[in-house]
Amino acid sequence: MDFKDFLMDEFEDVEPIERIIKMGGREKKMKFKPISAALGDELRKKCRKVDFYKGQKVIETNQDKYIANLIIETTMHPDLKNAELQTAWGVKGAEELLTSMKAKMNDGEYAEWSSIVSQINGYDKSMQELVEEAKN
Template identity: 70%
Template structure:
């Protein structure tokens, strides 16, 4: 007899919203994050893929910068990057354009720290830079 009780749908917990203080633009901001599902992660990765063919061989490349932006946007609950009023205050349309506008006011290390927090909340135990280096090798 196989024991599958631990894998019944009711045994899977709901994800919780995590509140963190993050330094952005030189000031500390309270932000809220919610982990994405594995299915959503797959969807985001696929949307950042480019498929090409070289000498008859299929080559799949993932735009890591685009993936980082999408995972930050989908994981961040507050501020809501999809909020039209917030986008308007920055003079942009679209969540990715808002994040890019905010990046202009952030230090590079602040953006990396934001992604590090998002990665940790989503269950990655390695930083994206480590994962990128592993993928290159």
């Protein structure tokens, strides 16, 4: 055991992962890259709502928003943040683009996309289990 195993040089950058996903009835070649743990924390915080109920702090996570943000940050191709792609769809912003794309997909296709994103980010658990963990 040596601390040198944990120096920055010992951590490798992850190469993009290609997958073929069916979208809108057609197969599309896509690229993905897992997000960092730090970005994962930011996404979870961004999707939380804190309320107080009878003096107790209650934290709720918007599961749909979390999944959408995870898809946006993990998907490299197509780049959902690309202004030209957004203009082609007649929207502004990655979340609006994703919403428009979802409207052209069946539910199973979107579920497959979110499942692949989950796997690429190293989650062995279902998204529901991850959301429950994020709530705590």
